[in-house]
Amino acid sequence: MFPAYNTNGLPHHDPLVAVAALAEIGYQGVALTIDHYLLAPHDPRCPEQLADLKALLDRHRLDSAIETGGRFLLDPWRKHEPSLLTADPEGRRRRLDFYRHAVDCAAALGSRCVSLWSGRAAGDATSQSSLWDRLTEGLRETCDYAAERGIKIAFEPEPGMWIDTTEKGLRLLDRARHPNLFLTLDIGHLQCQGESPAGRYLRLCGERLIHVHLDDARRGVHEHLMLGQGEVDWEDVLRTLHEMGYQGALAVELSRHGHVGLQAAAEAYAFLKPRLESLPIA
Template identity: 45%
Template sequence: MNPEALHREAGPHAAAGIPSPGPATTPRSSEAHPLRFGYGTNGLADLRLDDALALLADLGYDGVGLTLDHMHLDPLAPDLTTRTRRLAHRLDELGLSVTVETGARYVLDPRRKHGPSLLDPDPDDRARRVDLLIRAVRVAAGLGAHAVHCFSGITPAGTDPDTAWKRLAETLAPVLDAATRAGIPLAVEPEPGHLLATLADFHRLRRSLGDPENLGLTLDIGHCQCLEPLSPAECVRAAGPWLRHVQIEDMRRGVHEHLPLGAGEIDFPPVLAALSAVGYQGLTVVELPRHSHAGPHFAELSLPFLRHAAAPSQGSTS
């Protein structure tokens, strides 16, 4: 039964416009679920993809957040199916799991960051974004990925909110259909400054689409610190039933700037304990795209940091 219908009691979740997780998110077992850590290729943009994957495997990561981009499995170049099959074999050789991410800055338009979006006034432009996301679904199916990540985009100037929300639901529908047929969860990310910016916004979209089973959530822990009314750990608990992908970095309240772990304000042990407690079994992927110039350095530092922070929740001494 839908936990939103079961748990509407007053409290911080209700005040934030977020359904209370209630007992429905309690793990069936009292044992904590071990967390699996990855690193995003958007933070390793100066490396060839194979070099980036080999680095992450050597460092001990469990997987990778693969951003489809011109330098890393270009989704618009020829022979995508063949290149995807080759990459699947390489990931298997290295023992790396994968989530497919679609946040490349200029993969569709060399002059507009993240453009065109699902909200663009021009239907042909919206269709280009839809095509990219459906290509990402096919790649994810070929790689055996945990999920496909996406986001709404910024509301265009002159577009009223009701029109923007209607466009978002309409443009996501064929992507969701493709993901459902492929058996790959579609994980929408609340992004500061976008139409869909918060957990409450995710639930608005979910309800407008009729609560489809295959529509899930990408939760960025830094974004929770930046603008959510709940703490990051409380966000994890509230998001539990819909959680399909997690991105992680440090951040400060009110400032959307991805920081290396330990350089911001987030208290990580409670966050990782909450992820373990809600039974999250996907990848928790470090996202530091603006630190790509020193990507190998931050990849090396981030995994020990996360393992240490997760130790209380996983019974680990590492």
């Protein structure tokens, strides 16, 4: 496993400058969140950005993942809408088209996965069964498209969304029954929702876990905090992942730290580096 950083924590930086700086800090990977300034669908600059990013990732030997959590990318008024749970079929199609774009970006960059989530339950008094059907149908289509291009889909349970806990995420994988559908877990989300000790929930996922987000948090509060400033037991988290043989990214996600930019990235790396180095050699 290796340290990475999510570009949603650097919204005020040129993406290419940000990626180069993260490599200079010592990060071995980047989680690229598609947004208006980075790989946006229908942006005529996207092909050029992809080519420039690919060259930069290769030059610095950086691993990458594609993240799809841009807040107002598809709707300027409604955060994270439309989703795979949206009542309007055209809205769901727009989300599916966006996921295809994300997969295409991942394939162009050689990224290891695309991370995504469910969205909020639709406000149309839909039955639980219908919500499950909408979500699994959309995910299967996305997973099929991604599998054809060699990209894995990593589903993230997200506080406030319909699939918000590890248990629900695992239930979703069991219902979808797709060999290309895996999990992302956010360590801060586990703490926020009282899923502790985190190691227990990491082990529940086992080999289905292919992507990890790192942020600190306090129980009952969905706020991404700097590593070491919340209640997460980092010794438990890192030891468990190490014992599991986890080989993926540890992608720091500090989406509300853009005002301090690379200082936050450097601080998080300084927190992680000695803790990773202290893990026993397998």
